[in-house]
Amino acid sequence: MTITEEAPPVPVAEPEIRRPSTRKRLVPYWLLLPGILWLLVFFALPLVYQASTSVQTGSLEKGFEVTWHFQTYWDALTDYYPQFIRSLLYAGTATLLCLLLGYPLAYLIAFKAGRWRNVVLVLVIAPFFTSFLIRTLAWKTILADGGAVVDVLNTLHVLDVTSWLGWTESNRVLATPMAVVCGLTYNFLPFMILPLYTSLERIDGRLHEAAGDLYATPATTFRKVTFPLSMPGVVSGTLLTFIPASGDYVNAELLGSTDTKMVGSVIQTQFLRVLDYPTAAALSFILMAVVLIMVTVYIRRSGTEDLV
């Protein structure tokens, strides 16, 4: 059907465009104000202050002053690069373990838990009801020498293997890399599970049926449909785990030894014990930059922009 004739223009009285009053137009900005102020005072200002600290020289007695001493960055990096690498390695391993443990659990909650879904979700969050410190200390007991876990691992000769790999030492677990990674994994697991769950739960169950209908076996359906669609959850889960884990020092302090120090512990020591503020500030900035670069590359590579 083609209509060539145009409808006659309807005479419309020029509507009086009511300009919203100035007050009304400012409402969004008033609503933004508390958040912006908060960010300014507690994020932007400290960042600027920290940046200036990192290029200062001096000592606690004589006072610090800005001398644009960028050498601090280089010194910090050359002195503490083992801790940097260790941090990224431990955080990366813990993130991978969280993903391996968390994905099946999130999948289970999203698709199989049925009416138990909420109960399981509460159980996932339940550890948060106890303080982070207490929970980490509890792991000290769990992994203690002569404890049940170590005994079992010893009997099964697992420790022989892990010791050979350098993860544990002879028949100890505590004060080894493995203990720190275990602690990190345990503490950050909920941060992996929750975003994974959210993104799995959003997947339309009929897509699974459609894939099955189109000759995909359950395994292929997972590989070609479920997993790609859960990528936003994988990305945000790994970020929420990796970023805080790479800066964490509690696990390394409580469960590790001097050989398992992470960069977080170094910063903490520099800041609170050695009182070398410039080095501590420089280390923080380097950590921030490294994580930022890694995260940017990661997000680009995973190509999840148009999935979210």
Added chain:
Amino acid sequence: MTQQQTGGDVRLTGISKTYGSFAAVKPLDLTVPQGSFFALLGASGCGKTTTLRMIAGLEEATTGTVSLGGRDITGLPPYKRPVNTVFQSYALFPHLDITENVAFGLRRRGIKSVRKQVDEMLELVQLGDFAKRKPHQLSGGQQQRVAVARALINHPQVLLLDEPLGALDLKLRRQMQLELKRIQTEVGITFIHVTHDQEEAMTMADTVAVMNGGRVEQLGAPADLYENPRTTFVANFLGTSNLIEGEVVSAGTEIVVAAGGGKLRLPTDRCTAPTTNGGKLLLGVRPEKISLAHADDADAIADGRNRVTGRIVDSSFIGVSTQYVVESPAGKALHVYEQNVERRAGLVVGAEVVLHWNPAHTFGLDAAQDIDAGVETVEDAA
């Protein structure tokens, strides 16, 4: 997969599905001949979708078997069945573009060069220019056609359509009905189409199975179902029927029934119910078969026609026809559709009228059924 062997019929034998104590589908036998366009028609909850899902393998049958071309496929998982489904909400993969959506089935079967087939299939559904788009960038009608293409490209022996047009607006739905019919004629695959829209079923299908309460109420060609409904449900669900309850006076080649103070007749072969003199019978006649005459002109009505007197209580002009509702001693509100050939000034609300129709257009039904079965659902579907 393109083999067109004879005997590729879908055969359901004693198939049923129960959820706990609820019987969604009661044991039913159904044969869908190869190459036919078959519709399962019914209101929501009548078991039509469950039946379809059992054929697809997405639902496990509680009892009975599904066979395809003589091969029992009851125990096969969906990915091993040579059938494909067009889902109600299309269920397109949001992370894949249109090409990959359509190619999905081919790739799963290890076919590497999908390009040509995908292009051809997109051409068939007239979506050649959209190959690189993502599903969410397409309109509902386009998504629907992608869903059809994604299923058809696999050359299934049977294509299952689960209310595929439900989400589209009326005009697009009409267009897609013709489109699907065209595609079916072109590819010659068996289509099993589930719908609650009686017009859709009648427009598209060669054979319609009307389902109600987990059973197949009646099965036949659309015209046959419409003209010769065997139950009140079918009579009311497919279009509109005027059902008049009466008492059998005599039965021979013609059945004579006393109803509403007069006598109505119908051919014996159009009555599916057993008749005994003095027994009750339901007479049915479609609204468009009835003619209206003003009570003053009653003498002009030809002899031998069934007559019912009444009074117009409502009339609505809808362009091609005028629909009257007539109150009569013969029954509740009787519907009459008159073609608007000429304006008939006398037929206004409140006018005394005579309804008359050819006795051959009357069908007889067992009076033991609910006279209103299937009535409300018609309104739901409209």
